[in-house]
Amino acid sequence: MREQVTPESASAIERADEVLYLVTQPLTAQWIERANPRSRSLHGLYESGKPRRETYAEMVDELLAPVRAGLDICAAFYGHPGVFVNPGHEAIRRARAEGYPARMLPAVSALDCLVADLGIDPAATGLHSYEATDFVVYRRRPDPTALLVLWQIGVVGELGYATSPRRENVALVVDRLLRAYPRGHEVIVYEASPYPLVADPFVLRVALEQLPDAQLPLLATLVVPPARRPRRDRALMARLGLN
C-alpha cells in the first residue's frame, strides 16, 4: 500500500524503466505493479536450501544487469531499503563502482513506526538495537538504562524461511536479557501495520519471563523499555556548567 511510501519513492517507482521489488504483502506487490507495469518480483530467487549469500548475490546481479543495459532501474524493498536489506546497499555500491549513478531513497522502517505507535522518543532514554540472532550469538550486553530494540524476534536462529517462531530460540534471547532485566520487566512485542488506514499495529505487552509463551508474529520486533534510570556524573556536569 502506498500510505507510507514517500512521494519521492512513489515517483521513482512510477518513472523507472523497470522496477524490481521484494515485499511481504500481496497488496503492496499489486500496488507496485499497478504503479508501474514494468515491475517484477525478486522472490523467485529464494529457494529452500540455497545459501542466503548466494541469493543476495543473485539479487544484486539481477538489479545490475538492466543498469548495465542502460535502463533506469528502481529497486523497491519492504520497509526501509537500507535497513536489513543487504542487497540494497551492495547493489548501490557495485553500481557506483562500475560508474553508474545510484542512490538510496529514505523510507519508513519498523523503528519509525514503533516510535510513532508506541509513543517512544529515543532521545528521552537513548536507544540501542540489534538483530535478535546477532544479540545472542555475539553475546551483546544490553544497557538496561536505555531503550533496547531487538529486530526479528520472531525468527531467532532462522537462516531461511520460517512459518512460526521457534520458542526455544526465543527463550535463549530471554535468558540473555534476564542478566540485565528483572523477570517481571514489561517488554513489548510489536509489528507495524502495513495497512494503517484499516488495521492497528500488533502490540502485546508481556512480562519478560513470559515472552517464550507469548503470541509472536514472524515479523515482530521486541521493544525492551529501560529498567532503571542512568546515574549522573555530577563531577562532569559541574565541568559542563550543568548544575
Add this chain to the structure above:
Amino acid sequence: MDGNGGELSSFLTKLGEDRQLQDAYAQDPEGTMREAGLSDDSIETLLSRDLGKIKAALEKELPGRDFMMFMIIFHSET
C-alpha cells in the same frame, strides 16, 4: 469494485488511492464499506482492525500472487 483479486483487496487498493473515500471511511467505516458493496465477512474483518485477521483475509483473496515471507538475517563476518 475494480482491481484484481477479491473485494477486500480491491477496496483497500481504492482506499489507498482515493482521498474522499479515506475521509468517508474515517467518518463511517461500516457505512462506507456497505456502500462499496463489501460482504458481511469482509466488513467484520476490517471493523476488527486486527492486523492478523486482515492479513490472513488478504492472503486468502490473493493466493496466486507472487509473494512470500522473507527474512534478511544479518551475519557479521567474525
